[in-house]
Amino acid sequence: MTSNEMNATGIVNAVVVPHPPLIVPAVGRGQEAQITPTTVAYEKAARFVVDAKPDTVIVLSPHATMYGDYFHISPGAEASGDLRQFGAGQVRLRVTYDQELARHIGDAADRTGFPAGTQGERAPALDHATMVPLYFLNEAARGTLPFKLLRVGLSGLSYAMHYGLGQMMADAVAALGRRACVVASGDLSHYLQPSGPYGFRKEGPVYDQKVMDILGRAAFDELLALPEDLCEQAGECGQRSFVIMAGCLDGRAVQAQALSYQDVTGVGYGVCLFTPGARDDARQFLKKQEGNT
Ligand SMILES: [Zn+2]
Numbered sequence: 103m104t105s106n107e108m109n110a111t112g113i114v115n116a117v118v119v120p121h122p123p124l125i126v127p128a129v130g131r132g133q134e135a136q137i138t139p140t141t142v143a144y145e146k147a148a149r150f151v152v153d154a155k156p157d158t159v160i161v162l163s164p165h166a167t168m169y170g171d172y173f174h175i176s177p178g179a180e181a182s183g184d185l186r187q188f189g190a191g192q193v194r195l196r197v198t199y200d201q202e203l204a205r206h207i208g209d210a211a212d213r214t215g216f217p218a219g220t221q222g223e224r225a226p227a228l229d230h231a232t233m234v235p236l237y238f239l240n241e242a243a244r245g246t247l248p249f250k251l252l253r254v255g256l257s258g259l260s261y262a263m264h265y266g267l268g269q270m271m272a273d274a275v276a277a278l279g280r281r282a283c284v285v286a287s288g289d290l291s292h293y294l295q296p297s298g299p300y301g302f303r304k305e306g307p308v309y310d311q312k313v314m315d316i317l318g319r320a321a322f323d324e325l326l327a328l329p330e331d332l333c334e335q336a337g338e339c340g341q342r343s344f345v346i347m348a349g350c351l352d353g354r355a356v357q358a359q360a361l362s363y364q365d366v367t368g369v370g371y372g373v374c375l376f377t378p379g380a381r382d383d384a385r386q387f388l389k390k391q392e393g394n395t
Contacts, residue, residue, distance in 0.1 A: 110281070111275075111276060112275055112276045112280075112281070112282070113275055113276075113282055113283070113284060113351060114154045114156060114281050114283060115154050115284075115376060115378070116283065116284035116347050116376040117147040117150060117283070117285055117373070117374065117375055118288065118317055118343075118347065118372055118376075119147055119238070119285060119286070119287060120287075120371035120372065120373070121230055121231040121234040121235065122140075122289065123188040123233075123234060124188075125137055125144065126190065128190035129185055129188045136367065137364055137367065139362050140362055143362035143373035146373075147238070147361065147375060148235075148238035148239050148241065148242035151239060151285065152239060152242040152243045152248070156249045156283040158203055158251070158275070158280050159239065159251055159282070160251075160252045160282055160285065161231075161232050161235060161252070162284065162287060163229055163232045163253060163256075163287050163343070164231050164255075164339050164340060164343055165232075166232065167255050168255045168257060168258075169258070170258035170259075171259060172218065173217060173218035173256070174220070174221070174223065174254075174255040174257075175218065175219060175252065175255075176199060176204070176226070176253040177199075177204065177220035177221075178226070180196060180197060180198050180199060181196070181199065181226055181227065181228055181253070182194065182195060182197070182227065183228025183236075185230065185233060195233060195236050195240060195247065197228070197236065197251040198251065199250060199251055199252065199253070200250035200251065200280075203250075203274060203280060203282075205220075206274045206278055207270060207271055207274045208220055211270065214270075216270060217257070228253070231287040231288070232253055249283075254267075254271070254346070256342040256346070261330075261341075261342065261345045262326070262388055262391065264342045264346045264349065265345050265387070266349060267349060268347060268349020268351075268352065269352045271346075271350055272351070284347050284350045284351075286340065286346065288338075288343040289338070289369050290310045290313060290338055290339070290369070291307070291310050291370045292306070292337035292339070292370075293336065293337050293368070294306045294307060294365040294368050294370055295365065295367070298367060299368055303337070305336040306370070307365070308332065309328075309332055309333060309338055310365065312332075313325070313328070313372070314360055314372050317344065317360055318358055318374065319358060320356040320357070320358035320376060322345075322348035322351070322356075323391070325344060325348055326345065338370075351385075352385065353385055354378040354379060354381060355378065355380050355382040356377065356378050356379065356385070357377040357378075358374060358376050359376075360374045361373045
C-alpha cells in the first residue's frame, strides 16, 4: 500500500467472512481443526482490515436487531459481548461505537425518508455474527481493537434497499473524512451435507457456488440479481450483508480475491477480500438496474 492510499479516506477495503462460533478455539475445543483452511483465510482477512488502519470498522450482522422494514444501527457509546451462549464466556470483547457516524447516517436517512437509524434497539450485547469477526480482528491487532465500530443489522426489505443503505453509509464515511473498513459477516447455505445439522437441499451447493463465483469477480450486479427464492431455499444467512457491502463499494473499481470456501460442517463458509480503486461509473449497479426498468 502506498502512503497516498494510507492517507485516503472513505471505504478503504471490505471483507466477507463467516461467523461459526466453533472456529474460536475456546468454543471449538478441537472441532475447529476441520475448518483450518477457513481459519487461515480468516486470519489473513483480519490482518487485511487491521493493516488498513481504519478509524471505524462497519460490521454488517445478520444476527443483530433486525426489522422487516427498518435497518437498525446500534446506538450508544459502547457495547460488549461474549460467547457464553456457546460455552466460552471467557471470550469477551468491548467496543466503542462511532456515534458520530451512526448519527450522520441516521440524519441522512431521515432527510431522504430512508428507513434506517438507531431506533428500536432490542439486543445491546454484541451478537455472535459480530463477536466472531471481532475475535479475529482483536487477535490480528494483538489484543486491542484500535478502531471504533458501527454495527448494522439487516432487514426484510429488498436487495435494492440493502444496496442503497450501503451507498448511504459510504457517503457518510466520506463526508466525515473517516477511513472505514466493511466486514460483511455472513454464512452461506445451511443445507450442504446430509449429515449436517440442517440436512441437505440441492439449492444449497447451487447458491454457494454461484455466490463464491460472483464475489470472487466482484460482480455485484449478479449479486443483486440472484433470485430471492434460490437464496431462501438455500437457507443462506449472509446474502443481504454482502449486498450492503456491495452498495458501500458502488461506483468504484473493485479488486476481489476469494480466499477460501468450505462446506464440511454442512454450513458454507466463504472468505473474500475486496480492494476498491478509482471511480467507475459502469459499476453504479443500482442506478443501472433502475435505468433498465
Ligand atoms: Zn448466521
